[in-house]
Amino acid sequence: MATIKLCKAADVSPGNSLRIEPENLPPLAVFNVEGEFYVINDTCSHGDASLCDGEIEDGEVECPWHNAKFCIKTGKALTFPAVEPQQTYKTAVIDGEVCIDI
Amino acid sequence: MTTQHRINLEQNGSAYACAEDDTLLRAGLRAGLGLAYECNVGACGSCKFDLLDGEVRDLFPEATGLRAKERERGKRLACQCVPVTDCRIKIRSGDEYVSAIRPQRFKARFVGRTTLTRDISLFSFATDMPARFLPGQYAMLSAPQLPQARAYSMSNIPNKEGIWQFIIRHVPGGRATTFLFEHLRENDEMDIDAPFGIAYLRTEVKRPIVGIAGGSGLAPVLSVMRGAAGLAASAGPVLLYGGRTPEDIPDVPQLTRAAEIHVDYHPVISAPEAGAAQSWGGDVGFVHEFIERKLSAPLPDYEYYLAGPPPMIEASVRLLVGDHKVPQDQIHYDRFF
Numbered sequence: 001m002a003t004i005k006l007c008k009a010a011d012v013s014p015g016n017s018l019r020i021e022p023e024n025l026p027p028l029a030v031f032n033v034e035g036e037f038y039v040i041n042d043t044c045s046h047g048d049a050s051l052c053d054g055e056i057e058d059g060e061v062e063c064p065w066h067n068a069k070f071c072i073k074t075g076k077a078l079t080f081p082a083v084e085p086q087q088t089y090k091t092a093v094i095d096g097e098v099c100i101d102i
Numbered sequence: 103m104t105t106q107h108r109i110n111l112e113q114n115g116s117a118y119a120c121a122e123d124d125t126l127l128r129a130g131l132r133a134g135l136g137l138a139y140e141c142n143v144g145a146c147g148s149c150k151f152d153l154l155d156g157e158v159r160d161l162f163p164e165a166t167g168l169r170a171k172e173r174e175r176g177k178r179l180a181c182q183c184v185p186v187t188d189c190r191i192k193i194r195s196g197d198e199y200v201s202a203i204r205p206q207r208f209k210a211r212f213v214g215r216t217t218l219t220r221d222i223s224l225f226s227f228a229t230d231m232p233a234r235f236l237p238g239q240y241a242m243l244s245a246p247q248l249p250q251a252r253a254y255s256m257s258n259i260p261n262k263e264g265i266w267q268f269i270i271r272h273v274p275g276g277r278a279t280t281f282l283f284e285h286l287r288e289n290d291e292m293d294i295d296a297p298f299g300i301a302y303l304r305t306e307v308k309r310p311i312v313g314i315a316g317g318s319g320l321a322p323v324l325s326v327m328r329g330a331a332g333l334a335a336s337a338g339p340v341l342l343y344g345g346r347t348p349e350d351i352p353d354v355p356q357l358t359r360a361a362e363i364h365v366d367y368h369p370v371i372s373a374p375e376a377g378a379a380q381s382w383g384g385d386v387g388f389v390h391e392f393i394e395r396k397l398s399a400p401l402p403d404y405e406y407y408l409a410g411p412p413p414m415i416e417a418s419v420r421l422l423v424g425d426h427k428v429p430q431d432q433i434h435y436d437r438f439f
């Protein structure tokens with residue numbers, strides 16, 4: 001297992017997201033939900049849309065293309081047309097950096 | 103001739119001409135561009151775009167394919183907008199949306215209606231040109247008496263004779279279906295714009311076909327099975343059809359015999375309490391609940407074509423993809439919004 005740094009916690013303010021393209025990983029979406037950080041795959045499980053372009057509300061992100069909603073914490077697909085979950089990553093803030101375990 | 107406007111696509115610099123009475127989506131598809139879409143009626147949201155420059159007229163501002171917030175931010179639906187000036191737009195596109203047969207507008211003569219159930223009929227239209235479409239696609243039908251066009255899937259297959267057939271359910275109080283069932287007379291003309299739709303028969307796929315249809319969703323599934331019969335498929339297709347009561351189930355064996363295809367057919371009714379349930383010896387429930395029971399091989403071994411009410415499609419796709427790990431690109435559906 002390895003821990004990789006994605007961005008500075010200060011780069012993602014509460015209620016926002018940031019798209020990161022780490023090497024050897026799919027594009028990731030870093031979310032700040034009321035001060036808690038979560039990381040999930042950025043590309044929607046339904047089609048080719050970036051969830052970082054989506055609307056965030058109540059701990060859910062709405063895909064900008066067909067408006068499927070996902071739970072940011074669990075990655076669960078909440079509404080059609082998405083049915084498959086987004087992959088989630090174990091996330092922690094270490095020395096002001098958002099990090100995930102892979 | 104109607105005024106044409108130039109539509110420039112931000113993403114790749116291509117451009118096309120769009121007549122003032124044509125939607126941005128349909129004109130783009132006519133021009134051979136792969137603009138993203140599904141329903142053509144403002145419900146799915148696939149065709150949303152950003153207007154960067156120019157002016158459009160929105161034919162259906164209440165369309166459910168866009169959230170209010172998206173509208174406020176200037177997003178529009180390409181299937182519901184006609185140009186007022188030249189425009190520059192940003193819209194999703196992909197090769198999978200390019201029309202193999204470019205949609206065209208033409209007149210069709212109504213040649214007859216055959217009753218299939220108390221509220222479902224088979225409608226036939228004739229044109230002077232060959233009927234060109236892919237099995238599983240749909241047409242936009244309109245008439246001067248109707249406020250807007252409606253989407254109807256063809257139930258037959260492409261043919262030189264120029265025959266277009268549709269299986270249509272009379273929706274109580276529905277504007278287009280009331281016109282079709284009550285006011286259309288033999289030899290009356292309707293305007294057809296076709297073909298459209300991305301749930302067409304994948305001829306290169308050799309997996310056996312499963313059709314899942316509910317209500318009026320029979321048409322595209324029949325078309326796909328008729329189209330597939332002409333190919334050397336590995337096994338016969340399976341058709342699951344869901345209706346409310348026994349009276350709502352058309353005589354599918356008769357339809358498939360007439361089309362000279364062999365189908366492993368399974369009707370399911372969902373409302374046994376209504377009407378003549380006693381005589382119904384078959385399956386009762388929602389059609390998706392029977393998918394697993396009626397198929398002998400693991401579910402990822404099939405190619406799926408679905409059509410009908412959105413809740414039926416949603417339940418079926420959840421089951422196939424979520425529970426049985428069928429790859430999403432093996433599932434093709436038309437939601438009849």
Ligand SMILES: Cc1cc2nc3c(=O)[nH]c(=O)nc-3n(C[C@H](O)[C@H](O)[C@H](O)COP(=O)(O)OP(=O)(O)OC[C@H]3O[C@@H](n4cnc5c(N)ncnc54)[C@H](O)[C@@H]3O)c2cc1C
Nearest residue numbers: 162250252253254255269270271276277278279318438439
């Ligand atoms: C891809 C697709 C394929 C279909 N195939 C079939 C088929 O094979 N057989 C079949 O019976 N039905 C089919 N339908 C449903 C069909 O298109 C009609 O929705 C249905 O027949 C009801 O039409 P209506 O006018 O009678 O009802 P209404 O209740 O009068 O109209 C309902 C439809 O009109 C649209 N609408 C309402 N107001 C507006 C407006 N201002 N501007 C634009 N649109 C508006 C609604 O979004 C809705 O789609 C299909 C739908 C889709 C999307």
Ligand code: FES
Nearest residue numbers: 044047063066068
């Ligand atoms: S691409 Fe996200 S819902 Fe379709």
Ligand code: FES
Nearest residue numbers: 142144146147181
């Ligand atoms: S294609 Fe325009 S909303 Fe469905």
